[in-house]
Amino acid sequence: MRRKLVAGNWKMYGTLAGNADLLDAVRSGMEQARNVDCAVCVPFPYLPQAQQKLSGSGVKWGAQNVHQMDKGAYTGEVSAAMLRDFGCSYVIVGHSERRAYFGESSHLVAEKFLAAQRAGLIPILCVGETLEQRENGATENVVAGQLDALIDLGGVQALRDAVVAYEPVWAIGTGKTATSAQAQAVHTFIRQRIASHDGQTAAELCILYGGSVKANNAPELFAMPDIDGGLIGGASLVADDFLAICRAGART
Ligand code: PGA
Numbered sequence: 001m002r003r004k005l006v007a008g009n010w011k012m013y014g015t016l017a018g019n020a021d022l023l024d025a026v027r028s029g030m031e032q033a034r035n036v037d038c039a040v041c042v043p044f045p046y047l048p049q050a051q052q053k054l055s056g057s058g059v060k061w062g063a064q065n066v067h068q069m070d071k072g073a074y075t076g077e078v079s080a081a082m083l084r085d086f087g088c089s090y091v092i093v094g095h096s097e098r099r100a101y102f103g104e105s106s107h108l109v110a111e112k113f114l115a116a117q118r119a120g121l122i123p124i125l126c127v128g129e130t131l132e133q134r135e136n137g138a139t140e141n142v143v144a145g146q147l148d149a150l151i152d153l154g155g156v157q158a159l160r161d162a163v164v165a166y167e168p169v170w171a172i173g174t175g176k177t178a179t180s181a182q183a184q185a186v187h188t189f190i191r192q193r194i195a196s197h198d199g200q201t202a203a204e205l206c207i208l209y210g211g212s213v214k215a216n217n218a219p220e221l222f223a224m225p226d227i228d229g230g231l232i233g234g235a236s237l238v239a240d241d242f243l244a245i246c247r248a249g250a251r252t
Pocket of ligand 1: 009167171172173174175210211212213231232233234235
C-alpha cells in the first residue's frame with residue numbers, strides 16, 4: 001500500500017520569528033504520527049531555519065521552485081544542488097502560480113523536474129486545469145499535456161522517485177475544494193495514463209491532491225483510493241490545522 005504524504009506549501013509567507021513557532025509545533029506534533037510522511041516547502045531564505053529546526057525529526061523540508069540548469073551564470077536563480085546543500089528532500093515544480101505568473105511552460109517544468117532528480121531531490125510535479133478548462137471539458141487533455149511533457153523529456157521512469165500533485169487551479173486558495181469524487185476521477189485518469197507506459201510506476205506513484213484542503217475535508221479526500229495525501233497551502237501556515245491534516249493522512 002502507498003504511504004500518505006502531506007506536504008505544506010508556505011508560498012511567499014513567513015517571518016523568522018513566526019516560522020520558529022510553526023516549525024517547532026509541527027516537529028513536536030509529528031512525533032506521535034508515524035504512519036504518514038510530512039514535509040514543509042518553505043521560501044528559499046528560510047531553508048537554513050527549516051534545516052536547523054527539523055533535522056533529526058520525521059518532518060522533511062523542501063523548496064517551491066528550482067532552476068533547470070545545474071549551475072551557471074543565471075543571476076538570482078537557485079540550483080537543485082544548492083537545495084540539497086540545505087538538506088531539502090523535496091521541491092515543488094510547476095505550481096499553477098509559477099505557470100500563470102512566471103510563464104513556466106510544461107517543457108520548462110519538465111526540465112526543472114529532471115534537474116531536481118539529478119541532484120537527488122524528489123520533485124513534486126503540480127498539474128491541474130483552470131475553471132474555464134474544466135467547464136469546457138478539457139480537464140483530462142490539460143492534465144495529460146502537463147504529464148506528457150515530462151514523459152517525453154525524461155521517460156516514464158522519471159516518475160519512479162517523484163510525486164505528482166493534482167491541483168485544480170479553481171480550488172487553490174479559493175475555499176472551493178474539488179469534491180472527493182471529482183479529485184478521485186482525475187487521480188484515476190493520471191494513474192491510468194502513466195500505467196499505459198508502465199504499470200508498476202503508476203501503481204507506486206504518490207499522487208497528492210491540492211486546493212483548499214482543510215482539516216475538515218482532508219479525511220474524506222484522503223479516503224479515496226487514488227489520493228495519496230495532500231499539498232497544503234493556506235492551512236499549512238497554522239500548526240494545528242496542518243497537524244490535523246497530517247493526522248488525517250496517518251489514519252487513512
Ligand atoms: P491552498 O493552496 O491549500 O491554499 O488552496 C494549495 C497550493 O497552492 O498548493
